[in-house]
Amino acid sequence: MELSSGQQRLLFVVVVLGLAGLGVWLIGGRHHTATPPPAKPTPTAAPVTSTPAAAPATTPAATSASGGADIYQWLPFTQQDLTAAARTTVSFAADYESWTYTEPAQGYAAKMTGLVTSELSASLENTYATPGVAALRSSQKQISTSTGTISSIQSFGSGSITFVVDIAQQLATTTGTTHTSQAFAVTVVSAAGGWQVNNIQPAGAGNQ
Numbered sequence: 650m651e652l653s654s655g656q657q658r659l660l661f662v663v664v665v666l667g668l669a670g671l672g673v674w675l676i677g678g679r680h681h682t683a684t685p686p687p688a689k690p691t692p693t694a695a696p697v698t699s700t701p702a703a704a705p706a707t708t709p710a711a712t713s714a715s716g717g718a719d720i721y722q723w724l725p726f727t728q729q730d731l732t733a734a735a736r737t738t739v740s741f742a743a744d745y746e747s748w749t750y751t752e753p754a755q756g757y758a759a760k761m762t763g764l765v766t767s768e769l770s771a772s773l774e775n776t777y778a779t780p781g782v783a784a785l786r787s788s789q790k791q792i793s794t795s796t797g798t799i800s801s802i803q804s805f806g807s808g809s810i811t812f813v814v815d816i817a818q819q820l821a822t823t824t825g826t827t828h829t830s831q832a833f834a835v836t837v838v839s840a841a842g843g844w845q846v847n848n849i850q851p852a853g854a855g856n857q
Contacts, residue, residue: 725807726839734810734837734844735799740764741835741846742797745773746818749792754778766838766847789822800832803852808839813852 721728741764748757758774765773777783785791795818803811817830832852837844 725805726810730839730844731810734839735812737764737837737844737846738799738812738814738835739797741849742814742816742833743795745797745849746793746795746816748777748786750786750790754783761846763842764846766840766845769845769847769849789824792821794819803834809836810844811836 721731724731726734741761744760744764747760754774754777757777758770761770761773795816797814797816799812799814801813803813805811812835814833814835815830816833817828820827820829833849834852834854835846836848838847
């Protein structure tokens with residue numbers, strides 16, 4: 650059958666499109682199915698042996714043995730200073746309200762030699778020898794003993810710490826024995842021979 654000129658042109662277009670589609674499929678298929686070139690062998694690296702870092706010889710000052718912060722880096726005294734100051738304070742508290750009616754003022758103050766400053770020693774001796782106080786102590790045959798317990802630190806500065814101390818007193822007299830307790834603010838200062846008490850007053854006196 651002889652095709653007209655129009656039919657011939659249509660058939661030509663169809664054949665061209667078909668060949669173009671076949672070419673695209675062949676090219677695309679080759680890209681998707683092509684076997685990748687063999688990878689070059691990677692040289693095997695020699696095993697690396699890591700040497701653990703040496704542990705520090707000392708614990709940093711900013712941390713304690715348990716890993717917490719060392720508060721003494723922010724304070725004007727060391728832990729040893731605080732221990733010594735507290736020991737002086739407790740020893741002083743044990744002598745402050747301890748006496749016997751037969752004990753003279755000089756003997757009372759002498760017990761605290763080294764624990765208190767010379768100024769405070771003189772003040773305590775004078776208070777102990779106050780006529781009315783001394784007369785009552787003698788007439789009642791008073792025998793007093795005391796102990797002290799530190800409850801807190803009220804304040805501190807460079808070379809000075811003020812503790813709040815509960816001083817418990819047992820006072821035996823001709824009429825019986827009484828037990829009392831009072832909170833005092835006891836200030837200790839750093840001296841050449843160690844810590845010494847230089848002031849004592851009722852704990853609430855400074856807040857009034």
